[in-house]
Amino acid sequence: MSQHPRFSVLSSSSLSSDHSHVQSPTATSTTSRFSLPSVNTTPTSTTPKPPGQRPNIYDRPLNKTRTAEVSASAFAFLFSEVVQYTQKRVAGINDLERRLNTLGYRIGSRVLELQTWRTESSSKAPKRETRFLQALMSIHTHVWRSCFGKPADGLEKSVENDDEYMIVDNDPPITRNISVPRDLSSLSCSSFTAGIVEAVLDGLGFPARVTAHNTPTAQYPGRTVILIKVEKSVLEREEALK
Amino acid sequence: MIGGVRLLQVMSHHLFLLSPTDTPLYSLTHYSSKPTPSTASPLSSNLPSWSTSAFAGTLTALSGASSATQAHHAQAGTVRLGGGQDRHVIQMIANASLDVIEEVMRRDSAMYLKSVDKFNEWTVSAFVTPGNFKFILLHEAKNDDGIRSFFNEVWELYVKTMLNPFHTMHTPIRSAVFDSRVRASAKKYL
Structure with a gap:
């Protein structure tokens, strides 16, 4: 049962990513529900992130960790x-x-x-x-x-x-x-x-x-x-x- | 522009990411100024450098000329761009290499296919992911190790992108973070 946790980890992070590729209206609403910056923000990746915000998908390592198992x-x-x-x-x-x-x-x-x-x-x-x-x-x-x-x-x-x-x-x-x-x-x-x-x-x-x-x-x-x-x-x- | 001013040799690299159905997902043009010996094509010297008509770029590109100089305003200092730097010529070369890539990838199980195709001053290197996504890089200088490392980093970024449930196989990649990471890695290795 190790496949599921990987996806859950990465997909949940994508919701909070302010630069995620959002295509559908549902996605937009999900993002706004988490009250994050709007999805259309232009390159601001270098600016320091406010504390408490989760890292975007590109900051997360792809390797499997034991803690990621559900x-x-x-x-x-x-x-x-x-x-x-x-x-x-x-x-x-x-x-x-x-x-x-x-x-x-x-x-x-x-x-x-x-x-x-x-x-x-x-x-x-x-x-x-x-x-x-x-x-x-x-x-x-x-x-x-x-x-x-x-x-x-x-x-x-x-x-x-x-x-x-x-x-x-x-x-x-x-x-x-x-x-x-x-x-x-x-x-x-x-x-x-x-x-x-x-x-x-x-x-x-x-x-x-x-x-x-x-x-x-x-x-x-x-x-x-x-x-x-x-x-x-x-x-x-x-x-x-x- | 030419008289008295030392021209800075600029190498350009063009990266294309294609889906399995050859839909372009992302493209990047990167300029680096690493010193490399330039090679002049024999045909290029015969071409007049006055040509500024609409098809001049294409003409010089097809003949392999790199003597036509154009000012490139985006770069600081004097930057020399050879013929064949036109967007449509680059795209044509990348497209033309697809046939060769598809032939090679059937035989060769390696993901990094180095120098699969050559066109005048351009060398085409490719990287094929297991899911049949193709990364194509047009470059002028030989730089196998750098390109290999570059492709590996792009691959990692790409895998992270596609794990996003909102990303589908044919979605162009518009993420600003992806773009800045690819640029950073191009700066590092190319």
Whole structure:
């Protein structure tokens, strides 16, 4: 559960940043609610800040600190609100899953940049993932670890379809406290995780459709499979690079 | 301007930040006055320096001439700007390098791609983040280590920017703090 605190820390600071990029009217109102200088102030970054004002986002270090972690119950509460909020605004299960996916996508694109920065920025020659299988491995271990504090439990290639890969999580932390009603039984709230995976793959240049599916077993009732269906172009490119 | 006055050699650097769909997010022009040996292109000496017509800048830029002098009022003292300093020429060179960058980044897993492209006096260096954001820098002198450090700092600033929930992939970066930090880092390394 280490991914959440990072974002909470940085996003809360952005509200108080007087130079934040504010696009929406809601954002403006949020800023004014904190009674900070107006967002349109011209460069005054060098002037000393009044005491008590929080530093802007550029003053905060990107490295993870232990104090930035929040409790699992706080996150469970937040996520349950996210699901309820979304459910009020959709027509069916497919729509709900798609929306959760979209929300996860926003997280995923940030996770990719941040996590890579944390591992690579200190090296002399920072590297990106350019091969598909390595990218999958890195999602399975690194992305999972930075989001959920543990690597995923399995990475499999579909036997029937060449373009399908699966990441297996026996007990996804984000759905641990969710009990899905019987009439929604096909719903998997891990669509949120699927969105994260989709964003990471997209960012690395491997466009794919990612969905989440419940596959309970006797031992692991919460077992979830994140199904990755990559676009044809990805496989062709891998073939060409061999 | 030329007679009797010692001309100060000014190196200019042009930085562009592009989203994965090549939307420009931010651009910066930085002037530094570090001494560097200037290289004259053979074509440039053949061009008359009287040319002040609208396309003169483009013409001299395309031929690689750096002899056309223009006064640059923003800088203190006498500043020499070579041909090819026109905004549209710079943008054209940066745009043209995108093809090369996209080809190189498929093969090379490094984020810092040094000197991917050359155009007359300009060398194009690039930095590709894991999320496929591209930083493109046009520079005249060779300065690998400085550029590497510069890119690394811009990368850090960029990651901080994109963690802002109000920032989307295609939002131009208008933060004054971002701008001043990038300028400070350009001053330090370029």
